[in-house]
Amino acid sequence: MAITSKSSLKDVLQSEEACAIIEEYFPGFMERSAEFGPVMGMKIGSLLKFPQVGLDRATVKELCAKLDQLGE
Numbered sequence: 001m002a003i004t005s006k007s008s009l010k011d012v013l014q015s016e017e018a019c020a021i022i023e024e025y026f027p028g029f030m031e032r033s034a035e036f037g038p039v040m041g042m043k044i045g046s047l048l049k050f051p052q053v054g055l056d057r058a059t060v061k062e063l064c065a066k067l068d069q070l071g072e
Contacts, residue, residue, distance in 0.1 A: 002070065004071035005065075007044055009042055009044055013030075013036075018067055021066045044067065
């Protein structure tokens with residue numbers, strides 16, 4: 001399955017490549033994956049836009065672009 005910024009968090013967590021990209025921006029991301037239950041079905045691109053994530057728009061765009069490259 002191709003992973004993109006439109007993939008669900010559940011699908012992203014199953015991709016080592018995608019997790020490695022996210023770990024660049026959020027060290028320890030995988031260590032906290034047990035806490036993600038309520039949002040597992042949400043698109044990763046949507047989740048990254050939440051203000052609680054703490055990323056500016058440019059960084060979200062950059063991270064999403066890297067994830068989208070996985071789907072090419």
